[in-house]
Amino acid sequence: MSRQIGEVVLDLKQVSLSFGGVKALTGISFDVREHEIRAIIGPNGAGKSSMLNVINGVYRPQEGEIILRGQRFTKMNPYKAAQAGISRTFQNIALFKGMNVIDNLMTGRNLKIRSNLIQQAFWWGPARREELEHRAKVEEVIDFLEIQHIRKTPVGRLPYGLQKRVDLGRALAMEPSILLLDEPMAGMNVEEKQDMCRFILDVNDQFGTTIVLIEHDMAVVMDISDRVVVLDYGKKIGDGDPDAVRNNPDVISAYLGASH
């Protein structure tokens, strides 16, 4: 493989998050290195999505700190996270249903657009040139994900598997440095899963994007990730490369039930 796993880009230290009396995450620490595929696994309700939402700035943890490229997250929100180069997909697809595929992907370019409202309104020179540039970039993403045939279809009409792909496309259109994937393969058939795996590996390989993903399909996780962190009831019970995690007794008991 051409990619080289680099330094730590994202470092979480003793992160705790609670909703009222419910502790969603308790003292979680792990790090993500540049260019790697980092999986977060765990049984239902383990706090995986909460973890992703903390990285994305949707939730602010009560304790602990998150360091992104040496900088502490303070008052993070999804907009700031997007500016910092973090993009994400959603467990229950959150596409803009009324718009077609191209428009959905173009929204992903929003942060990169420099022309102002007045220039856009009059379709002024720079605004026009810019629109064309971004459109070209979006076409690249469309080619990459092999969705040329549906580029003008409103996404609400697409089958589930393709919607998932468009969701990934919108995240990619942002040209993120860190990509968060929340169950990218949930509800897919085997063929769609294989495609999705291929896209994830290609993104990682060709663009060097760091990927943090949540997934339930163990075969997939063990196959594509470099390192895996395991959560259970909001606590970290395992961390390491796939083989180490597979043989970790705590992980086995969390998944198969206690066998004391």
Added chain:
Amino acid sequence: MGFFLETLIGGLMAGMLYSLVALGFVLIFKASGVFNFAQGAMVLFAALAMARFAEWIPGWFGLEGSYLGTAAAFVVAGALMFVVAWLIERLVLRHLVNQEGATLLMATLGIAYVLEGVGSSLFGSSIYTIDVGMPKDPVFLFEGTFAGGLLINKEDFIAALIAAVLVGLLTLFFQKTTTGRALRAVADDHQAAQSIGIPLNRIWVIVWCVAGLVALVAGVIWGSKLGVQFSLSTVALRALPVVILGGLTSVPGAIIGGLIIGVGEKLSEVYIGPMVGGGIEIWFAYVLALVFLLFRPQGLFGEKIIDRV
């Protein structure tokens, strides 16, 4: 024939005015997925501001009787609508990100009362007139073609023209600009829009500001026709059937819906009215809206509601 055409044209002009109000609803719905109950109050507020500023400003700067005074009043009223939009975002919407549509709907109901209250305490609650210098005299057209010609109100004609231009601009804005696309994205999904880097707060200020300006134009036109009084906020109720007919998500729909309702009202009043004792004009629009709700709930031009189970 001449009479029929006159009724038709009268209906089209009235319809254009409904469209202007309906446009306010559509704008906010498209860009935030909220049905804005405060649109009528915004029209009233804007019209009150315009009426009073047009009275005060020429007095302060010695511009009595000149167009400059009216223009200045319009600009100041527009700026005021911007402040209102900003305050609404700051004080209300910002705290309701990712909430249910119903919560936001209730919030706009509250905004309506606050606007009405603040409007009448700032600007007084008596009846005012707005005179932007629109010609009020009727003209006769096609006198050669029909006996007696067609009687057309110049003021209505200009109002319809302004509304048409406004709609054209807004359609372009929504379909062709990056900001328009961002607005549509926010309407579909707040959270997703934020996570791909669309600044929700700024988008909301923009859209309420545009809706405020549309309310101002509607307020000025309605106000100069009927005078500015409290009942102006109920023109919103007249626009309700228009958005149901045209579709809540379509700018052209608001216009065509408005035209259909305007024409339908006038024609039915004139031709069916006598048979049932008249008064059709008052309820015609609502019955039409009801029929549409039964058979085509997304309206004529609305985006089809697709839900996967």
